[in-house]
Amino acid sequence: xxxxxxxxxxxxxxxxxxxxxxxxxxxxxxxxxxxxxxxxxxxxxxxxxxxxxxxxxxxxxxxxxxxxxxxxxxxxxxxxxxxxxxxxxxxxxxxxxxxxxxxxxxxxxxxxxxxxxxxxxxxxxxxxxxxxxxxxxxxxxxxxxxxxxxxxxxxxxxxxxxxxxxxxxxxxxxxxxxxxxxxxxxxxxxxxxxxxxxxxxxxxxxxxxxxxxxxxxxxxxxxxxxxxxxxxxxxxxxxxxxxxxxxxxxxxxxxxxxxxxxxxxxxxxxxxxxxxxxxxxxxxxxx
Numbered sequence: 130x131x132x133x134x135x136x137x138x139x140x141x142x143x144x145x146x147x148x149x150x151x152x153x154x155x156x157x158x159x160x161x162x163x164x165x166x167x168x169x170x171x172x173x174x175x176x177x178x179x180x181x182x183x184x185x186x187x188x189x190x191x192x193x194x195x196x197x198x199x200x201x202x203x204x205x206x207x208x209x210x211x212x213x214x215x216x217x218x219x220x221x222x223x224x225x226x227x228x229x230x231x232x233x234x235x236x237x238x239x240x241x242x243x244x245x246x247x248x249x250x251x252x253x254x255x256x257x258x259x260x261x262x263x264x265x266x267x268x269x270x271x272x273x274x275x276x277x278x279x280x281x282x283x284x285x286x287x288x289x290x291x292x293x294x295x296x297x298x299x300x301x302x303x304x305x306x307x308x309x310x311x312x313x314x315x316x317x318x319x320x321x322x323x324x325x326x327x328x329x330x331x332x333x334x335x336x337x338x339x340x341x342x343x344x345x346x347x348x349x350x351x352x353x354x355x356x357x358x359x360x361x362x363x364x365x366x367x368x369x370x371x372x373x374x375x376x377x378x379x380x381x382x383x384x385x386x387x388x389x390x391x392x393x394x395x396x397x398x399x400x401x402x403x404x405x406x407x408x409x410x411x412x413x414x415x416x
Contacts, residue, residue, distance in 0.1 A: 159249055159279070160210045161238030169218040171195060175232070176241065179258050185240035186259065187217040187233045193226030201271040201294065201405070202263050204287065205233040206256065206280030212240055220275055223297075225395065227402060231275070232263050234283075253331040256283045260291045271295070271405040274343075278302065278356060278382070281364070282332045289337035295401040296345035300382060301364040302356040303334045310360065338367035344404040345370055346397040348390070351378035371404070373397040 175186040190199070205220045207213050213233025221231045235242050236252045264272050271294030276284035281301035288296055305328050330336075345368060349361050365374060375393050377384070386394055 159236055159238070159252060162210055162212055163239065164212075166212055166215050171221075172214060172217050174214070174241075177259070177262060179255055183241065183243040184255050184259070185213075185235040185242040187214045187235070189217045189221035189231050189233075191221050191224050191226055191229065194228040197228040199230040199267075199270070200228045201273060201402075202267050203229050203231040203273045203275050204256070204260060204263060204284070205231050206274070206276035206283040207233065207235075208278035208280050214240060223275070223394075223398075225398065227398075229273070232259065234259050249327075249332055250329045252283060253286045253329060256287050257290060260287050260293075264291070273297070273401070273405075276301075279304075282334050282337075285334050285337035285341060285364075286331050288343055289340035292406075293341075293343045294405040295343050296341070296370075297348070297398070297401070298345060298364075299348040300350050300353055300356045301334060301347070301361055303360055303363050304328045304332055306335070306363060307356060307360045334364050335367045338364050339369050341368060342370045344401055345372045346375065346394070346401055347372060348375045348386070348394070349377065350380040350382055350384060351376060352380060353382045355382045373400060 169189075171192070172187050172189045175188055177184040177186060190197075203220070203224060205213060205217060207216055213235050217231060217233040220233065221229070224231070234256060237248050237255070242255075260272065272292075273295045274284040274287060274293050275297040277299040279302065281298045282304055284296060284298060285301070287293060308328070347361075347365050347368075349358065349365070350356075351358055353361065365372065375386075375390050375397065377387055377390050380387065380390075
């Protein structure tokens with residue numbers, strides 16, 4: 130073996146050992162974010178107590194329904210490294226004038242959540258706790274999930290374990306498969322392997338999709354280089370509930386909806402709204 134090859138192998142082996150010893154999946158997949166954010170009008174902070182720690186949550190309502198008593202609730206799970214308070218009003222606006230209240234979760238290590246270390250298992254546990262909290266507030270009204278990118282893994286974890294009324298999922302990654310397939314080759318899987326193995330079972334999006342029965346709207350970006358289309362499709366194909374798929378062939382990961390996709394989203398959102406559980410239909414009629 131040539132000296133340069135030995136050096137490369139040594140670096141990769143060291144990285145593998147460091148990854149395994151330090152449990153790096155959390156910080157790599159779920160980096161901390163405590164940057165100051167200017168909050169939009171209408172967003173409100175809600176701090177919940179969970180196992181002696183504080184969970185930083187934000188709520189907002191659509192502009193056309195800000196003064197209306199919510200007839201349904203939406204849990205919003207943001208993408209990796211981002212913040213719920215950055216997007217909460219935009220997500221509320223995406224629900225048009227429907228009388229909903231959106232609750233967004235800042236993951237461990239982000240915002241004012243007091244658990245300082247980003248942990249994937251903790252994020253999943255906090256999301257389930259948030260559902261239970263909001264479901265109690267809802268008192269029988271439907272609770273939907275709206276999530277993007279990494280947040281879809283959290284959302285699918287919730288839908289597999291709780292009675293979610295419906296889902297909006299954008300660019301969903303199956304984390305283990307994506308890490309191994311897209312990011313393993315360049316490091317001979319010495320880094321990708323340990324990281325993938327540290328993804329908790331609770332965030333297995335393929336398995337959770339198979340367990341999810343709520344109707345869902347999927348939004349897929351055809352030129353996504355972070356969650357490439359073939360991996361997005363693995364989640365869509367595994368999803369057990371009724372589903373509508375909005376494809377944007379020319380879109381990249383963070384691109385907004387095109388005009389055509391926006392029109393289709395409004396139709397599919399109405400379908401999602403009217404597909405909520407029958408026992409709650411009297412409480413969620415379209416405004």
